[in-house]
Amino acid sequence: MNVFKTPPRPASIKDIAVATGVSHSTVSRALQDSPLVNRETAEKIRRAAQHMGYRASAVARGLATSKTRTIGVVVTTIADPFVAEVVSGIEEAANDHGYSVFLANSNAEPEREIKVVHSFGERRVDGIVVTASRVGALYVPILSEMRVPIVLINNQHPGEFLHSVMIANVEASREAVNHLIKLGHRLIAYLGDRFGHQSDTERFAGYRQALEQADLPFLPELIAHGDGRPEGAERATQKLLALPEPPTAVFCYNDMSALGALKRIRAAGLRVPEDISLVGFDDLFVAEYTDPPLTTVRQPKRHMGRLAMETLLKLMAGSQSAEHIRVPGELIVRASTAPPPSERCR
């Protein structure tokens, strides 16, 4: 068969109309299952549509209804495993409700992020979700300009944002540090992200609260700053290990940092958890496959993605209430934590 015989453009309601001898209005109604159309006519129309391989143009419909049933999701980079899981949750929920999702990377560059949001504006998306944005407050003006709901996931910028879903950082990290304290650790380091990000600030706060509640002194030298990735964590760990009195446990901002810490600790000839305990945050897939498997705080990533999408759905349906969702983390105890050496030698 010669493919060039097929028409150069997809079938439209007009084509179906002439094929079935009705007006295109009727075709449109029939295809929407409108009760206004005679049952048999509708049947005939639907059969014809099917037969002609008709696919309604979502772009024409979008123009007519000014609802595109698309959402935009902007991520720092989809290559980040945390982000990818969140997005899979968003996509799932979106698809369940007939929405298509536009994906765009910001590379954590604010200008690019703004540009991406603007491009979503041109696409006339019905809503936007942003994960781990570093832009934060910059959105407010864009938002009111675009008049489209935006929900942020783990917003990195301090300060309140209209709609967001966030992990309960303080509680979760308090629990993680408590776990170390109960094991007998006294010298617990915090290996953070760069300063100024909300989740770092909050996880750090949880760390301090746990120390306080246990009447343990806060030792500034045990605070190290990474960059949320293995490389930065390696350097930070290096410093911690070089301390006159190095920590017996390290609570890391995230699993990526823990990966770097683990590598560096091993390189120093120390063992985890015998010499030093390690706790991460996120519960990335790899946490289960490190040696030893990593104790960490699980973020329900996919669920958070779904939640964000469902929140967006509500907002797109007209809800006016500010949505501020906090989801609890879950401490997953694996094999990277144990009592400190001193404790074991007693």
Add this chain to the structure above:
Amino acid sequence: MNVFKTPPRPASIKDIAVATGVSHSTVSRALQDSPLVNRETAEKIRRAAQHMGYRASAVARGLATSKTRTIGVVVTTIADPFVAEVVSGIEEAANDHGYSVFLANSNAEPEREIKVVHSFGERRVDGIVVTASRVGALYVPILSEMRVPIVLINNQHPGEFLHSVMIANVEASREAVNHLIKLGHRLIAYLGDRFGHQSDTERFAGYRQALEQADLPFLPELIAHGDGRPEGAERATQKLLALPEPPTAVFCYNDMSALGALKRIRAAGLRVPEDISLVGFDDLFVAEYTDPPLTTVRQPKRHMGRLAMETLLKLMAGSQSAEHIRVPGELIVRASTAPPPSERCR
């Protein structure tokens, strides 16, 4: 300021037209930087547009031009790190050329994959890229129906497809196995994916070729079947280790499998690479952070994504030639491979 004062719909060229006292045709031309418009008028129009926060409707333009400047990418799941990296390459290249990308998960279910492709059809995407599809041949009819170019990345289905970019599996795995042979290994296992997938078949072929060229016997008992993920690989590894004469090296279908193998080998009280060498495929991010760091074949994931997008761009521009791109893998030797025990004791 009261946000409800702002108009309920975005500004259109008509609004700009009345604001500047020209026709909307002229506005349209000016905004397209058409040389047909008087320089000063154009300037005035552009200023007004800027001032009114005008964002051209991509959906209206799409309807008018029947080019949406969108592409659809269908993935098994974006939560797969391999896929996520590929997609980041696609997105990058797409964005460079002013294309937006729709993302959809198929969950490796053929029906869902078809559904997703149809939904892309309704969105009137200009092109589609599919990663690691299990559907393969099913596309051909859909394709001719949709009349939109499709390029596949690492197509899992045997048989030729019109346009694809694939890793050079045979060559790469031959090289990987050669590396093991040169180290002195004689009993080299292949831990594959399920049968019938093109990349598994090809990697297996490379394995056999390497053995043949080295005049090593092919031992069927050294072939184990996983599922491309750690769990399946663990079971497969179990079997290999239980062999009367277990392998001294395992070449894995992918890094995920290697992760499972590594875990199981450790659980058996054996060391990598002292007792058994391990090679993966993909060079996922984690390969660098396992203990020991994993020797593996690097797939230039992001690059392959870019390549797919660039191929698509050509096709969308009207190219008729069949594109069949093979990109070479690169053996990355890390610390999970060493001479076999026998070799070391001599």
Add this chain to the structure above:
DNA sequence: CTGAAAGCGCTTACAG
């Protein structure tokens, strides 16, 4: 139940 008409916001021949 059905159709003619208007409109969504653009682009682009066509005529001046």
Add this chain to the structure above:
DNA sequence: CTGAAAGCGCTTACAG
């Protein structure tokens, strides 16, 4: 250089 007109493929009051 500029504008009026038609068209892209839908939806949806409005009138019958």
